[in-house]
Amino acid sequence: xxxxxxxxxxxxxxxxxxxxxxxxxISGNTAFGYSSWSDNVTDTATDGDNNNKFLSDTDLAASWSxxxxxxLAISVSYDIDADESGATISGDWGNLSWSDGADAQEVGQSDxxxxxxxxxxxxxxxxxxxxxxxGGTVAYSTSIAGVDFGIGVTNGGATSMADETSWGxxxxxxxxxxxxxxxxxxxxxxxxxxxxxxxxSTDETSLNGSIAIGDITLGFARNTKKVEQNTPDNxxxxxxxxxxxxxxxxxxxxxxxxxxxxxESVAAKGDQGLANGTGLxxxxxxxxxxxxxxxxxxxxVALTASYSDYTESGGIGDGVTGTSTMVRLKxxx
Numbered sequence: 001x002x003x004x005x006x007x008x009x010x011x012x013x014x015x016x017x018x019x020x021x022x023x024x025x026i027s028g029n030t031a032f033g034y035s036s037w038s039d040n041v042t043d044t045a046t047d048g049d050n051n052n053k054f055l056s057d058t059d060l061a062a063s064w065s066x067x068x069x070x071x072l073a074i075s076v077s078y079d080i081d082a083d084e085s086g087a088t089i090s091g092d093w094g095n096l097s098w099s100d101g102a103d104a105q106e107v108g109q110s111d112x113x114x115x116x117x118x119x120x121x122x123x124x125x126x127x128x129x130x131x132x133x134x135g136g137t138v139a140y141s142t143s144i145a146g147v148d149f150g151i152g153v154t155n156g157g158a159t160s161m162a163d164e165t166s167w168g169x170x171x172x173x174x175x176x177x178x179x180x181x182x183x184x185x186x187x188x189x190x191x192x193x194x195x196x197x198x199x200x201s202t203d204e205t206s207l208n209g210s211i212a213i214g215d216i217t218l219g220f221a222r223n224t225k226k227v228e229q230n231t232p233d234n235x236x237x238x239x240x241x242x243x244x245x246x247x248x249x250x251x252x253x254x255x256x257x258x259x260x261x262x263x264e265s266v267a268a269k270g271d272q273g274l275a276n277g278t279g280l281x282x283x284x285x286x287x288x289x290x291x292x293x294x295x296x297x298x299x300x301v302a303l304t305a306s307y308s309d310y311t312e313s314g315g316i317g318d319g320v321t322g323t324s325t326m327v328r329l330k331x332x333x
Contacts, residue, residue, distance in 0.1 A: 028060035039322025094142030105139030105152030108168025108186035110208035112221025129246030131206035133188035241273030284315035
């Protein structure tokens with residue numbers, strides 16, 4: 001992270017701030033990797049399918065923070081590559097946050113997983129067990145007796161009635177024997193447009209937690225996702241209907257300060273509505289087992305590798321079955 005000291009300008013033109021200078025931090029990372037896979041998807045030679053690809057990504061962000069004369073803590077961040085910004089004002093009363101990326105509130109959210117994976121190159125599972133709770137563009141959070149609470153809202157805009165609301169709670173404590181236990185619960189819902197009978201509403205939840213004992217950390221999550229039509233035409237009209245549940249577990253073992261091994265399992269299942277409105281498919285399943293390692297080469301340089309075995313069956317369309325391997329080198333600053 002590089003810090004740049006700026007003289008007092010518009011950055012500190014907030015009422016009550018008397019600091020003569022403001023500290024702006026520039027941070028980011030860049031990563032390069034390689035992924036290969038073998039699956040049941042037919043390769044097309046004319047399209048150049050070869051079941052492997054290079055991976056690359058760069059993130060760059062700027063942040064600024066200060067404290068007003070009245071004791072309010074103010075922080076502002078800007079994701080330069082994504083062109084998204086956010087800010088937080090904090091005091092004894094709690095935290096008020098807003099974010100362009102609709103992730104202003106993240107209390108209680110977790111997948112319960114530990115491995116960085118790239119499962120497929122040309123196809124993806126219909127539902128892979130992740131939680132997709134947004135968090136809102138405006139949020140409020142606070143802590144009461146050691147329990148964190150948060151609520152976030154997103155307005156659909158002037159031409160949409162698909163508003164989003166999310167909330168979460170989290171708790172962390174040290175228990176006998178030197179173990180650290182964390183628990184979280186989050187829920188989010190997006191209302192349906194009321195202009196047609198084919199629009200959908202979405203509800204998602206995540207019950208998750210972790211137990212850390214010495215060098216071993218166990219994680220878990222039970223995530224759900226449900227999508228319903230606004231006003232179905234009849235009892236068998238299930239266009240875009242989805243109802244999924246996923247049980248995720250993971251384990252991480254720190255061999256040293258620089259090397260850790262991890263493994264995880266995803267078991268998702270549920271129902272899908274047929275696109276022609278003739279009923280439900282009730283035997284959708286997605287299972288994945290992944291193994292990985294994280295190695296800190298030196299300060300700011302990390303190597304990640306993973307192997308995954310995944311199977312998707314039932315549901316609408318062809319299932320995806322295969323294995324994948326990923327290696328990535330990431331430099332942070």
